[in-house]
Amino acid sequence: MNISQAAEASGLPAKTIRYYEEIELVKPERNANGYRAFTDTDIHNLTFLARARALGFSIEDCRALLALYDDKSRASSDVRKIALRHLDEIEAKIADLTAMRDTLSHLVQTCHGDDRPDCPILKGLGDDDPTRT
Amino acid sequence: MNISQAAEASGLPAKTIRYYEEIELVKPERNANGYRAFTDTDIHNLTFLARARALGFSIEDCRALLALYDDKSRASSDVRKIALRHLDEIEAKIADLTAMRDTLSHLVQTCHGDDRPDCPILKGLGDDDPTRT
DNA sequence: ATAAGGGTTCCAGTTACTGGAAGGTCAAGG
DNA sequence: CCTTGACCTTCCAGTAACTGGAACCCTTAT
Numbered sequence: 001m002n003i004s005q006a007a008e009a010s011g012l013p014a015k016t017i018r019y020y021e022e023i024e025l026v027k028p029e030r031n032a033n034g035y036r037a038f039t040d041t042d043i044h045n046l047t048f049l050a051r052a053r054a055l056g057f058s059i060e061d062c063r064a065l066l067a068l069y070d071d072k073s074r075a076s077s078d079v080r081k082i083a084l085r086h087l088d089e090i091e092a093k094i095a096d097l098t099a100m101r102d103t104l105s106h107l108v109q110t111c112h113g114d115d116r117p118d119c120p121i122l123k124g125l126g127d128d129d130p131t132r133t
Numbered sequence: 134m135n136i137s138q139a140a141e142a143s144g145l146p147a148k149t150i151r152y153y154e155e156i157e158l159v160k161p162e163r164n165a166n167g168y169r170a171f172t173d174t175d176i177h178n179l180t181f182l183a184r185a186r187a188l189g190f191s192i193e194d195c196r197a198l199l200a201l202y203d204d205k206s207r208a209s210s211d212v213r214k215i216a217l218r219h220l221d222e223i224e225a226k227i228a229d230l231t232a233m234r235d236t237l238s239h240l241v242q243t244c245h246g247d248d249r250p251d252c253p254i255l256k257g258l259g260d261d262d263p264t265r266t
Numbered sequence: 267a268t269a270a271g272g273g274t275t276c277c278a279g280t281t282a283c284t285g286g287a288a289g290g291t292c293a294a295g296g
Numbered sequence: 297c298c299t300t301g302a303c304c305t306t307c308c309a310g311t312a313a314c315t316g317g318a319a320c321c322c323t324t325a326t
Contacts, residue, residue, distance in 0.1 A: 004303075018305090019283060033291060035304055048259045055258075056233050059282065069255050076252035080244045083237060083254050090234045094227060100189050101223045104216060111213045119209035121216050122202050125188075126181045137272075151274090152314060166322060168273055192313065 001038040010046035017046060025049060025063060057086055134171040143179035150179060158182060158196060190219055 006028075007014045020026050021036070026045050028036040038046075045066060052062045061082055068074045068082075110120040139161075140147045153159050154169070159178050161169040171179075178199060185195045194215055201207045201215075243253040 002304075013284085014304095015284060016282085023282090033304080034306095035291080044259060051258045053282090054233075055237050056230070065255065065258065068252075069259060072250060074250060074252075075248045076244055076250065076254070077246045077248065079252045079254045080241060080246040083241050083244070087234065087237050087241060090230050090237065094230045094234065097189070097223050097227045097230070100187075101220065101227065104188050104220050104223065108213060108216050108220060111209055111216070113210045113213040115208045115210065117205060117207060117209065119201075119207075119212045121209070121212045122198065125184045125198065126177060126202060135273075146315085147273095148315060149313085156313090166273080168322080186313090 001043065003036050003038070006036075006038040006043060006046060009043050011050045012046055020046070020049065023059065025059070025066065055086075056090060057082075061086060134176065136169050136171070139169075139171040139176060139179060142176045144183045145179055153179070153182065156192065158192070158199065188219075189223060190215075194219060 001009070003014045003017055006012075006017055010017070012020075017026070021028060026042055026049075028038045028042050031037050048066065048069065049062055052065055053059075057065065064082060065079065068079050107121045107124045110124075112118075112120075134142070136147045136150055139145075139150055143150070145153075150159070150169075154161060159175055159182075161171045161175050164170050181199065181202065182195055185198055186192075190198065197215060198212065201212050240254045240257045243257075245251075245253075
């Protein structure tokens, strides 16, 4: 399989796959002409990577998960630990963003949004007491 | 005011303030000895930046907001437009993260998390049909 | 005189790609 | 046989927004 088929099959851009080879997440063989030759296992790993990345796992987490995947003797608790830590990070980000949204949404609601130069949003961001209405 | 006082007053690390000067978000004067001299206006702008960044506005958004702040004739609707766009981005991120969390949380719940090598999380990430239990 | 605790610049690294240039390879058509 | 177009290759640079560190200058106190 050439890189464009691998891209098609995994859902990753070819550029990204080359990058993943560079950082040694995948190690496809090469044909005589220098083209990368992806096996079914390579495709599987790339698909795995695409899914894990879509779930927000970092590249290093992905590397660890792939290693665990290959390690037939690993305990499922090892994987669970990584997943739970990541879940915590996601929860924290959601909480952060939710707080941002609430604050910003409040500012936006207090803004008349017309042609007048007086703007409560800028006031809220710039005043000494940002909680003041 | 020296940079460490400006950092204290604005809540930004000195490194970040230097960076903001480099990208021309602030333009403090210099003392004879070469030290940056921050005025009250500089501090105000830095505080503004700290708050806007904490709300997740990009640097370029911050630049625009600061320009609007200085522009006494600007309409509040200009500011509101930037804020609303950003609010949409935040909502989109929350939605993404929530979807991630739900999927991952489901995978974690199906994982027994003990010493057995069989791991539903890896299965979920690697199998052909990721929706399968 | 010197030591601590400021300040300065500049360079490199971070994350995870992405775009683009320059050039080799392959299959089809004329 | 040659060309054309679609592949493929490598390498270099850039993105966002800092952050760490080295090397060096300034100030103040002992």
